[in-house]
Amino acid sequence: MVLPYVPVFSLIGVVVVVVGFVLRINPLLVVTVAGLATGVASGLGPLEVVGAFGKAFITSRYVAIVWLVLPVIGLLEHAGLKERARAVVSQLRAATVTRVLLVYFVIRQITAALGLTSLGGHAQMVRPLIAPMAEGAAENQYGKLPTATRNRIRANAAAVDNIALFFGEDIFIAIGSILLIRGFLDQNGIHVEPTQLAIWAIPTALCAFIIHCTRLLFLDRRLRREVSENAEAA
Amino acid sequence: MITLEHIYWLSGLMMAGVAIVNFRDRSNRRRINNAAFWGIYGITFLIGSRLPDAVNGFLVIAMVLVASIRGLGQGVDLTPAEEREASARRWGNKLFIPALTIPILTVAGTFAFKRFTVNGVALVDVKQVTVIALAIATLVALAVGMLLLRPALSAPIKEARRLLDAVGWAAVLPQMLAALGALFALAGVGNVVSGLAQRWIPLDTPLVVVTTYAVGMAVFTMIMGNAFAAFPVMTAGIGLPLIVQKFGGDPTIMAAIGMLSGFCGTLMTPMAANFNIVPTALLELPDENAVIKVQIPTALILLGANILLMNFLVFRR
Numbered sequence: 001m002v003l004p005y006v007p008v009f010s011l012i013g014v015v016v017v018v019v020g021f022v023l024r025i026n027p028l029l030v031v032t033v034a035g036l037a038t039g040v041a042s043g044l045g046p047l048e049v050v051g052a053f054g055k056a057f058i059t060s061r062y063v064a065i066v067w068l069v070l071p072v073i074g075l076l077e078h079a080g081l082k083e084r085a086r087a088v089v090s091q092l093r094a095a096t097v098t099r100v101l102l103v104y105f106v107i108r109q110i111t112a113a114l115g116l117t118s119l120g121g122h123a124q125m126v127r128p129l130i131a132p133m134a135e136g137a138a139e140n141q142y143g144k145l146p147t148a149t150r151n152r153i154r155a156n157a158a159a160v161d162n163i164a165l166f167f168g169e170d171i172f173i174a175i176g177s178i179l180l181i182r183g184f185l186d187q188n189g190i191h192v193e194p195t196q197l198a199i200w201a202i203p204t205a206l207c208a209f210i211i212h213c214t215r216l217l218f219l220d221r222r223l224r225r226e227v228s229e230n231a232e233a234a
Numbered sequence: 235m236i237t238l239e240h241i242y243w244l245s246g247l248m249m250a251g252v253a254i255v256n257f258r259d260r261s262n263r264r265r266i267n268n269a270a271f272w273g274i275y276g277i278t279f280l281i282g283s284r285l286p287d288a289v290n291g292f293l294v295i296a297m298v299l300v301a302s303i304r305g306l307g308q309g310v311d312l313t314p315a316e317e318r319e320a321s322a323r324r325w326g327n328k329l330f331i332p333a334l335t336i337p338i339l340t341v342a343g344t345f346a347f348k349r350f351t352v353n354g355v356a357l358v359d360v361k362q363v364t365v366i367a368l369a370i371a372t373l374v375a376l377a378v379g380m381l382l383l384r385p386a387l388s389a390p391i392k393e394a395r396r397l398l399d400a401v402g403w404a405a406v407l408p409q410m411l412a413a414l415g416a417l418f419a420l421a422g423v424g425n426v427v428s429g430l431a432q433r434w435i436p437l438d439t440p441l442v443v444v445t446t447y448a449v450g451m452a453v454f455t456m457i458m459g460n461a462f463a464a465f466p467v468m469t470a471g472i473g474l475p476l477i478v479q480k481f482g483g484d485p486t487i488m489a490a491i492g493m494l495s496g497f498c499g500t501l502m503t504p505m506a507a508n509f510n511i512v513p514t515a516l517l518e519l520p521d522e523n524a525v526i527k528v529q530i531p532t533a534l535i536l537l538g539a540n541i542l543l544m545n546f547l548v549f550r551r
Contacts, residue, residue: 008426008430010421010422010423010426011423011426011427013414013417013418013421013423014418014423014457017414017457017505018457021504025302026301026302026403027403027404027407027410027504027507027511028297028298028301028302028403028406028407028410029298029301029302031407031410031411031413031414032294032295032298032410034414035410035413035414035417038414038417038418038420038421038423039417039420039421041421042420042421042422047288049291050287050288050291050292050295051286051287051288051290051291052287052291052417052420053291053294053295053413053417054287054288054289054290054291054292054293054294055287055290055291056412056413056414056416056417057278057290057291057294057409057410057413058278058282058283058287058290059413059416060409060412060413060416061238061242061245061278061279061282061409062238062362062365063408063409063412063508064245064279064405064406064408064409065241065245065365065368065369066368066508067245067248067394067398067405068241068244068245068248068368068369068372069336069368069372069375070248070393070394070397070398071248071372071376071390071391071393071394072332072333072336072372072375072376072379072390073333073393073397074390074392074393074394074396074397075332075376075379075380075383075385075389075390075393076329076332076333076379077318077393077397078313078318078321078385078389078393079318079321079322079325079329079383079385080318080319080320080321080322080323080324080325080329081322081329081330081333082318083318083319083321083322084322084325084326084327084329084330085330087322088327116341118337118340118341118344118364118367118368119337119340119341120337121337122509122512122513122516122517123512123516124333124336124337125337126513126516126517127513127516127517128333129330129333131517151517151519151520151521151524152524152528154517154518154519154524155514155517155519155524155525155527155528156528157517158513158514158517158525158528159501159525159528159529159532161513162500162501162509162510162525162529163501163529163532166494166497166500166501167494167497167536170490170493170494170497176462177461177462177465177493180462180465180493181465181489181490181493184465184466184469184489185469185485185489188470188474190474190478190485192485192486192489193486196486196490197486197489197490198490200486200487200490200491200547201490201491201493201494203491203543203547204490204491204494204536204539204540204543207536207539207540207543208532208536211532211535211536211539212532215531215532
């Protein structure tokens with residue numbers, strides 16, 4: 001049997017990325033070297049490689065627009081926004097970390113499914129509001145938190161934002177991924193309806209909801225154990 | 235018409251301001267490095283569109299060298315916690331008004347700007363409407379915050395500096411990875427990977443093919459950091475020829491669940507830096523993989539669920 005020829009050399013960039021991340025070299029440096037190596041492997045000259053990288057960087061600038069929220073978020077944090085978010089939640093007797101994150105998960109997934117993906121986000125919502133609220137609930141439950149517990153709560157707040165977004169947004173028909181699927185299949189002579197694609201995203205969305213919310217239900221218990229173990233150790 | 239270019243100017247001005255504040259901050263031992271890093275970044279926003287590609291490339295390389303070889307530092311924040319507590323009590327729930335202005339106006343703007351025209355010309359570039367709406371919403375929120383709190387005029391840029399330095403070089407990583415993805419696409423990395431999969435995996439039963447497609451989407455997304463880059467490659471290499479043509483699967487169901495299998499990969503990779511690495515910097519977590527570690531169990535179980543769902547649904551006719 002004759003196997004197809006595969007130009008494996010163009011995978012050099014992937015190798016650089018994997019090795020660089022494993023060795024914990026500065027990721028910016030790793031990505032730059034991977035990009036330049038990929039350019040060289042695909043037969044570009046030195047100046048062309050730098051040019052291709054520069055062009056790719058410039059056309060990707062839209063990714064960094066989100067940092068424009070920092071002046072106002074910083075201003076509000078300086079005036080005590082996080083402390084206020086924490087205080088509001090600690091007045092609610094019923095608030096637990098699990099409940100705060102469950103409520104945010106549901107709101108985030110439903111609004112994403114309605115196309116309102118910009119209602120969340122790590123810089124705009126998680127850092128100034130959601131993480132402090134979850135921490136406030138935990139302080140209500142357990143008093144002063146060990147650093148590891150506080151960090152676990154924060155990481156969970158960020159994860160909820162991601163998971164609810166990813167498995168909510170595909171139910172909305174005008175989202176980027178649905179448009180990409182449709183465009184790609186059209187090029188290959190297969191016509192699909194965006195509404196059909198959105199409908200078939202629902203089973204996975206429900207699974208994501210069930211799986212992650214079940215895990216969240218165990219989070220309170222885990223935090224309680226962690227706090228009490230820490231108290232015994234101290 | 236307001237285009238992305240105007241928003242880039244705004245970002246460039248902010249980065250330049252951050253560079254200047256850093257340059258004047260004697261509490262940061264590496265203030266020159268920070269000033270150079272954010273200053274060059276500001277230049278790529280302000281005039282990057284008009285510079286030759288190679289010049290931009292060298293600017294990016296200079297930034298990377300400053301951050302990785304010289305290293306970035308951080309100024310000292312002198313605000314005591316008690317002062318913020320007191321301020322929080324003083325302002326109360328009014329503090330939420332500017333914070334919630336951002337998401338609400340972004341959503342409202344996304345809808346409104348699509349319909350808003352002056353003399354038949356759209357007010358904003360409709361292709362970039364969400365990003366532009368976000369930028370405008372932050373400006374309004376900033377104005378509301380300034381009117382409410384009445385701080386010094388330089389306060390917003392100093393606060394932006396504090397947060398941006400807390401995030402550090404990770405703030406630029408998502409953009410770098412997007413650039414790398416473009417170079418991977420240029421070099422045809424995707425075709426190589428699907429070629430390898432076809433060569434080494436015995437793809438002769440529907441379950442094996444569905445599993446290879448879904449796992450391939452996840453793994454490929456982990457490598458590229460983006461399911462959008464993985465989808466065309468895996469679907470052209472495995473999905474369409476095998477699931478649809480050979481085994482008669484439904485392309486709509488395959489594509490919908492295939493893309494979501496890719497999203498499982500997004501949850502597990504540092505390459506998706508804006509979702510997984512940036513929040514660890516924003517939340518000041520010492521372990522840069524902390525968010526990924528929380529997400530991996532959900533991602534793996536969900537990937538398994540996707541394989542089963544696709545296997546049962548895609549061939550059901």
